[in-house]
Amino acid sequence: MAGTWIAAALFIAVVAGGVAFVLHSVRNGGSSTEPEAEAAETSETASEPVVDPAAATPTTDAIEAAPPTSPSPAVELGTPEPPRSLEAIAWTVATPSTLDELVRAWSLPRDSLVALNPALSTTEAIPTGTKVIVHRGSISGSESVGPPNDGRLIGAVPFPEGRSWLLAPDRTRAFGTGETIVAVLAALDASAAKFPGRAPIQLGEISARRGGPIYGHQSHQAGRDIDIRLILDDARSGFDGARNWFLVKTLIDGGEVVAIFLNRSQQGWLRAAAEADVGAAAADEYFAFISHEPGHTIHMHVRFRCPDSDRRCVVYSVGETTEKIVPVSKLPGGGKLPGGGKLPAPKNGKLPTLRPKNPPRGSTTPTKPAPKLPRTPAKGR
Numbered sequence: 001m002a003g004t005w006i007a008a009a010l011f012i013a014v015v016a017g018g019v020a021f022v023l024h025s026v027r028n029g030g031s032s033t034e035p036e037a038e039a040a041e042t043s044e045t046a047s048e049p050v051v052d053p054a055a056a057t058p059t060t061d062a063i064e065a066a067p068p069t070s071p072s073p074a075v076e077l078g079t080p081e082p083p084r085s086l087e088a089i090a091w092t093v094a095t096p097s098t099l100d101e102l103v104r105a106w107s108l109p110r111d112s113l114v115a116l117n118p119a120l121s122t123t124e125a126i127p128t129g130t131k132v133i134v135h136r137g138s139i140s141g142s143e144s145v146g147p148p149n150d151g152r153l154i155g156a157v158p159f160p161e162g163r164s165w166l167l168a169p170d171r172t173r174a175f176g177t178g179e180t181i182v183a184v185l186a187a188l189d190a191s192a193a194k195f196p197g198r199a200p201i202q203l204g205e206i207s208a209r210r211g212g213p214i215y216g217h218q219s220h221q222a223g224r225d226i227d228i229r230l231i232l233d234d235a236r237s238g239f240d241g242a243r244n245w246f247l248v249k250t251l252i253d254g255g256e257v258v259a260i261f262l263n264r265s266q267q268g269w270l271r272a273a274a275e276a277d278v279g280a281a282a283a284d285e286y287f288a289f290i291s292h293e294p295g296h297t298i299h300m301h302v303r304f305r306c307p308d309s310d311r312r313c314v315v316y317s318v319g320e321t322t323e324k325i326v327p328v329s330k331l332p333g334g335g336k337l338p339g340g341g342k343l344p345a346p347k348n349g350k351l352p353t354l355r356p357k358n359p360p361r362g363s364t365t366p367t368k369p370a371p372k373l374p375r376t377p378a379k380g381r
Contacts, residue, residue, distance in 0.1 A: 086181065089135040089160045091171065096125040107172035107209050108134060134158045139178030144222040144306060145211070147314040151222030153211030157181050164192035165201045168227075173205040173214055176223040179307045180206070183256040184226060190250045195243055202229035204299055219317055224304045230266065239266070241273030249274070251302060252289055258315055261293035261301040 091106065099122050103110045113120070116133040120126060141155040156175035159167060165188050167174055176184075188201060204227025208214050211221050219225050231243040248270065251257050262270070267290060274283040293301065306313035 084160065086135075086139050086157070086160065086178070087137060088133060089158055090131040091134050091158070091161060093126050093128055093130040093132060096128055098123070098125055102126070102132065105171060106134065139181065140309075142177040142179075142223065144177050144224050144310050144313040146222055146312065147317050148219040148222050148225055148303060149317040149319075151211055151314070153177070153207050153209070153221075153223040156207070156209045156211070156223060158209075159203070159206060160185070162188065163200070164188055165203055167203055168205050170205065173208055173220070175209045176206040176226065177304075177307060177310075179256065180224050180226065180304045183251070183254050183304055184302075186254055187247055187250040191243065191247050194246055198234075198243065199232075201231060201247070204228060219301075219303075222313065224306070224313075226302050226304075227299045228302060229299045239269045241269060241276075245270055245273035245277060248290075248300070249277070249286060252286055256304045257289055257302060258305045259303045260290045261296050261303075262290055263294065263297045264292040266297060266300075267292065 093102070097105065099110065099113060099120060102108070103113060113132065113134070114122065116136055120130075120132065126132070135158050139157045142157050143154040145152045145154060153175065157178045158171075159174045159176065159181055161167060162185075184203075191201065205214070205217065205220060206226045207220050207223045211223060214220055217225075228247070231240045231247070232238065233240040248260065251260070267287070270290075271283060271287065274286060278286070306315045
């Protein structure tokens, strides 16, 4: 009987000890071997990360925030242009486009683009940022035929892209004579060197690839006219007298300009900068090239002379006088900045859109026919 009681007591003691051990383990978060096993698992998975299927495709925000796979070097505005050769001119694809879309957007023959760029796909979209050759060879073969408002262009040269200027969005009107392209580039390069780090100069339209009438212009038909936006100050709210005057002075000093058309009010602002730089007497000589033209309030229209080799070129438009413009001694206001010297207030950082004065071709609006050219056009000066 005593043995039975002893055996029962031993059984109860063993059970109680087991319960106490289990309770102790629970209070301490499990056995001491579990953290070691967890650490070992973490170490193994760390060397081979698990890909979350939901994160396999990055979101738009992630794509925009991530650096490009082949980043292009940062270019500071106004830095000197790299060495250029006008015997090979390339334009950059702005948005993914097929070759046929570039042909329409740039007004270039398809077979020419294919011959100039044999590696380009003729069926697949060409990626953004791709440089496409649009001209190769000498630029001396261009020819301006007829007057600016009733002419055409042969062997046109496309204006190259650059860091210190922006081409007009419509590339079908970015063609000129080789002499015009060289003269404008020389002035732009000089301006970039004079004012490093400043915003690019916005160029306007020149001519169509084959010249002839283009909507919105009465001239620009022979590759010798170019519109250039007036340059705003750093705050983009007022006329930058120093930069505008330097550009005009450099263009005229190049010896190729025959006329600059600009609204009279903007001439007043330009005149003040000119007199501050070269004095009133010298400013008179420069302003002999500048004449008032309504509608030229946010851009200047620059016309270049006929190249000596272009025998069929006529320097002046039909209906214009061939007499030398009488120099102006003082513009209204004595050269002071009228109205505080402010351009029309830009909206969202942009100047107002230029509005064409004449209707598009094919309009039913009656137009006065242009007089016929003389049988033997005068040689350009």
